[in-house]
Amino acid sequence: MNIRKKTISITSPGVVAATALLLTVSPVQASSVGEALYMQHCSVCHQPGGKGIPGFFPPLADNTRVNSDDAATIQKYLRRVIFGYHGGLIVDNQMYSGRMPPIGYVGRLNDSELLNLINYQRSAWGSNARAITFTELAKARKAGSLK
Template identity: 30%
Template sequence: MAGGPQTFASRCSMCHQPSGAGLPGQFPRLSGRVSEIAGSPDGRRYLTMVLLYGLYGPITVDDKKIAGLMPGMGTMSDQDVADVLNHAVAFKKAAKPAPPFTAAEIAKVRAGGKLTASQVAAERGRLAAKGLIR
């Protein structure tokens, strides 16, 4: 995970803040949320999809509506994506820690085919309806 903090700092911290706290109403908090979402296979797949393909559309995080766009980071290597996700999980671990993300896990999601940011938002809605994302 040596590259995770550096990649997060250069690619993610401008919006999500160095601590993962986000900016309420503008950019969602990652601290504590990523580790919870990473606790299920569907959640892990979703987190990978967000990094690879981005997210577009309104979402609600911490009872605050956010309308925006997260650009996809699909140009990053599978290892870099795994490292960034592992770094985000480490902000605040869930009660039941998820296993670390691996480059092979990211490659499997990538091999499933490219999605639009709107398709990723639709997947978020499906998982939110199941209670896996809040």
């Protein structure tokens, strides 16, 4: 059996170009922990400005479900963030078919990080919804995923 190892020199053109790119691109500076978590876990699908991607991922900006003060609506939203969501979703008469990963599932984000992320979404893009509490988050986690 002939096994060949392939080595990559740190001076190869591809590695040098990738390193130069990483060193020259300045990272987006988040103004809060919640914003940094949003940029890391949510912005690819829901976009940095919270506008979503039509037909796939709903907007979070100006979304009445995200900013609601109704206890049942808050619980439903929290459960989607914690456990993910698969299946169609209608927001403002628009169908969305993207899959929501379980952002708050055990091992991904702790409850403090999750609250920072959710409360960023509820206060970003001109919204000023009240902050979600640890008690509300614990209740949603205990209730389990949406069926």
